[in-house]
Amino acid sequence: MFKSIFVCVFVFLCVSGDTDPRPKIIIDNDAGGDDAMAVFIALLYEQHLSGPKIVALTTGAGNTDEDNVCRNNQWLLKLAGREDIPIYRGARKSLVNTFVKSKYYYGVDGMGDSGEKIVDLVAPQNKSAVTALIEYSKLYEGELIIVTIGTLTNVATAMIVDPDFLGRLKQLHIGAGHIHSEIHSGAEFNARTDAEAYHVVVQNANPDKVTIFPFSQVKDYLKYTKEWRTDVLGGMKTNIMHYQNKFEKVSMSKENVWEKLDPAVVALTLRPDLVEEYRYAKNDIILCGEERGMNTNQFVAKEDANVRVAYALRHEEYQQFLLDVLKHDANSAVNNRTV
Template identity: 45%
Template sequence: MDKRYIYAGIFIGMLLVMALITVILLFTLLWNNKSVNGSKLVIDHDGGADDAMAIFIALIHEEYFDGPQVVALTTTFGNVYEPQAFINTQRILNIAQRRNIRIYRGSQTPFIDGIETDYYYGLDGLGDSCEAEYEPILPQPDHAVHALLDLSIKHEGNLIIVAIGAMTNIALAVKMDPLFISRLSKLYVGAGFVEGPDHQDAEFNAAMDPEAYYIVTKNANPNKVMVVPFSQVYSSMNLTRKWRESTLGVIPTKMMEVQNCFERVSMSGNYTGWTQLDPAVMALALNDSLVEEIKYSNNSIILCGDKRSINTNEFTSVSEANVALLYSGNREHYQELLMNTFTAELDQT
């Protein structure tokens, strides 16, 4: 046989083997990483039961709904002090069986002064002694602020940040690099009130570090930053406690079992409604069909005097605004999302 045919056959065989290896590598990468160029998600949180639910929602959406890949959790203070938030982050990831997610420890104190935690979710933030045992996860060596900056560069245009605690880490990132927000796909700020008859005081997350909130909104623009105020979640996405306990709460999964325990302190009060800011912010970040009405605002916060930490809003056009503000959400769609999320595991069996 002509040697040219032999060499040609060997060459074609090598090409086929290389093509097969390439296909296998790409399949493995896609399987483990969901999508090469897909959205990435960082959750900046303060370690409470509401944060736990928000994190669970994000992880379930990544696994079952092709949601953004959760690339990091960053810790701050609020519901608990940051050292406890770090402990709680480990507990949450152990329960979710996602120990592979990197934890970056963040700010422990506000820029100047804030408020004390109210221990709304218990002394440990997670219902006190619920699933207290966990296998330790070492934090990454970098501070959360450096991680936020590095990830915004690495995933420029694809990185979503959901900030559901004090805004200190986000504000420090802005101060260190004024282009930080411009590189994001979106920043969701779960904080603040739109002043009204039911909300004339300071909102918890905003009041934790008013200067940080001021820095973030001062450097924001409405194409990149959506503020989700607690007042608007309360007025348009509030669910009943009865539904939370007897419908959502009876879903027979490990995550819902521990989530019920995490909320047992907050659920001990005599309330008829169930309003949780952090899961609502995460739901809005993952599914924009929950958005009913957005208003564009020059949004800020008062830093001095007896109205310190009170939010201000000057509603205006998109060209004059600094943030897009969630003014109302769809209660029914939110309820449906929660049910679909926490039953997703059951649907796979």
């Protein structure tokens, strides 16, 4: 009897293809120097601190065009020694072709315009990002966390193509938008760049599945001096940080303080205890007129909400988290699986 049970369990594990009990993460990004740090954090946390398993990266235009974004993802995985992780190419424009042109905050190539020639990059997969997102949601049903740190075009399209997509996820974590105030009065880039996609996602969201990480809250709670970024965090003698400093060279020349959404979103996904307070909200986005791309947000009881919002964040603990993770460097690649 025990032998039969063992055989059944063995067969099940072979069919499912993954015996790793950790949550699985896909990072949907528009790399971007800020995305670079986010991806590095996720990979280093997995390798050195037994973090969730990064199963794929998906791309979309945003900080730069999608061709550059794809190449940047290839470059990041090469630097991290993780070319086993598959890349799936995604949106080149917004859902209804109202794409907001990038101001190239991180340089025209998205990575500081260093001009460095990168060779022997592993090719992206043939499947599209949308197809991959849907298939991974089936492969890792109830285990998969998708973290978006660019536009929501790929995720919105997946939700349109497959209405059951969101229900199969463990969580969808969205780095986009603002809780608007006199201080945060404009539209946030990720939300505004494809406002229709943002609208599709939140209109189909529920607070048990979808958490918003607004840039406004990062600005309010996770703001650090430029000197700390350059001298302390940037002063760590690792190959990863050497390149990260290059990737942020253009953006750092424009900044008086350091406040980055994308690494914060990934960090808060990996370490939920870095969030001091969540709130529930009716959240959406304005699609027409001069306020297009601005979020609407009303805090309500959970039963009336469509999203959960990471509202208050732990400043000192996040700062220490960055130091603890980014002091590590890349290891050799580990095995992964494509779909």
